[in-house]
Amino acid sequence: MTAPAEPQALLLKLLDPAIRADPYPVYRQILEGGPMQMPESTLHVLSSFADCDDVLRHPDSCSDRMKSTAAQQAVAEGQDIRPFGAPGFLFLDPPDHTRLRRLVSKAFSPRVVKALEPDITGFVDGLLDKVADSDHFDVIEALAHPLPVAVICRLLGVPIEDEPQFSSASTLLAQGLDPFVTFTGETQGLEQRLEAGLWLRDYLRELLEQRRAQPADDLMSALISVEESGDQLTEEEIIATCNLLLIAGHETTVNLIANAILAMLRNRERWTALGTDSSRAGAIIEETLRYDPPVQLVSRVAGADMTIGDISPGGQERSDRGIIKVPKGDIMMLLLAAAHRDPAAVDRPDEFDPTRGSIRHLAFGHGAHFCLGAPLARMEAAVALSAVTKRFPDARLAEEPVYKPHVTLRGMARLDVVV
Structure with missing residues (x-):
């Protein structure tokens, strides 16, 4: 039997590009070792489903990193920890988060999302038409990337011809979500x-200035005009919101679509089943979000002294795991990729099985910070997956995929299939 790895060594393994294709054995090691508490780093790494679920639901769990002891210390040392200005509402807490999300939600209504479905269907068909006569294609380049980009551009009102520029910027900014600073102190x-x-x-x-002068039928124009109880979004708030939606709206959905395709190609019966019955798409998507989540980890800050693991959702005391004390200001890193494969929460966690029945995951978060774009992501993925499995029933992997270096928004750079 090998000796258990030190917590710091395991965390550093997660940053190693060599494991990007399959980080799950490392996540399993961390899960089996239990919560990692490093008081000297004001860091707590949680990996069980119950613990991660607790933190996401906890009323003292904060998303604003300015509330962390580490951030306050950096500010005291004269560091600028918000060089881009105001953050998107995803990284804020009530009352600011409540106000901004309410105003954004008014412009991001179910009616707007539903109205996009015919265009999404048509766009998917057009993308697949382009590769219909090929004997192979790259799923990322042909489908998984251009679809979410076109949708978020359409929704926000961003010119699609500018896509190469903002996609490049988005990729770099997505790397900023990786926990290099938290785990190593480095700023790569x-x-x-x-x-x-x-x-x-x-x-x-x-x-934004162009939309002020000439409003259009898009989300940016709607954010300029949206108003509730005399409250409006400032220019910086609109920019931060669009910045957030532009990055989150395509990086994560690219990963969701590609991860689902890869999982089905490795489980051929799932590919065939969806190709003949599009009603299976929902279960495929939810199991992908559990089995190979587009967002592998998230962080929260303790807004007060917190106790994690003492009370179950049903209100009963827990005896199956230890109680975790988290001091105010400490950072809690939640390893969703480990939590989703927790044997205590799911049977046969390492198997991709969309027929397993109730599929529990934390991919879209919980409570006030539940992902605003979840319905749109699910719709895009359902349309894309149903269409590609039906159009190419004999598709198979041409070779193993190539992964981007991202840790948090883990995803593929290339996925070649033979059709």
Whole structure:
């Protein structure tokens, strides 16, 4: 029997590009070792489903990193921890989060999302038409990437011809979500991300001015005009919101579509079943969100001294796991990729089985921070997956996929299939 790895060594393994194709054995090691509490780093790494679920639901669990002890110390040392200006509402807490989300939700209504479905269907058909006569194609380049990009551009009102520029910036900024600073103290690629972030903010500010002068039928124009109880979004709030939606609206959905396709190609009966019955798409999507989540980890800050693991959702005391004490200001890293494969929460966790019945996952979060774009992501994925399995019933993997270096928004750079 091998000796258990030190907590720091296991966390550093997660950052190793060599495991990007299959990080789940490392997540399993961390899960089996239990919660990692590192008081000297004001860091707590939680990996069980119950613990992650507790934190996401806890009323003292905060998303604003400015509330962390580490951030406050950095500010005291004169560091600028928000070089891009105001953050998107995803990284804020009530009352700011409540106000911004309410105003954004008014413009991001179910009616707007539903109205996009015919266009999404048509766009998917057009993308697949382009590769219909090929004997092979790259799923990322042909379908998984262009679909979410076109949808979010259409929704926000961003010119699709500018896609190469903002996609490049988005990729760099997505790497900023990786926990290099939290785990190692290092700031890899900070200058590049700063340059990309400032460029994207300037780009959106210019586009915003155009929409003020000439409103259009898009979300940016709606955010300019949206008002409730005399409250409106400021220019910086609109820019931060569009920045958030532009990145989150395509990076995660690309990963969802590609991960589902890969899982089905490795489980041929699932590919065939969906190709003959599109009603199976929902279960495929939910199982993909559990089995191979587009967002592998998230963080929260303790807004007060917190106790995790003492009370179950049903109100009964728990005796099956230890109680975790988290001091105010400490950071809690939630390893969703580990939690989703927790044997205590799911039977046969390492199997991709959309027929398992009730599929529990934390991929879209919980409570006030539940993902605003979840219905749109599910719709895009359902249309894309149903169409590609029906159009190419004999598709198979041409070779093993190539992964991007991202840890948090883990996804593929290339996925070649033979049709």
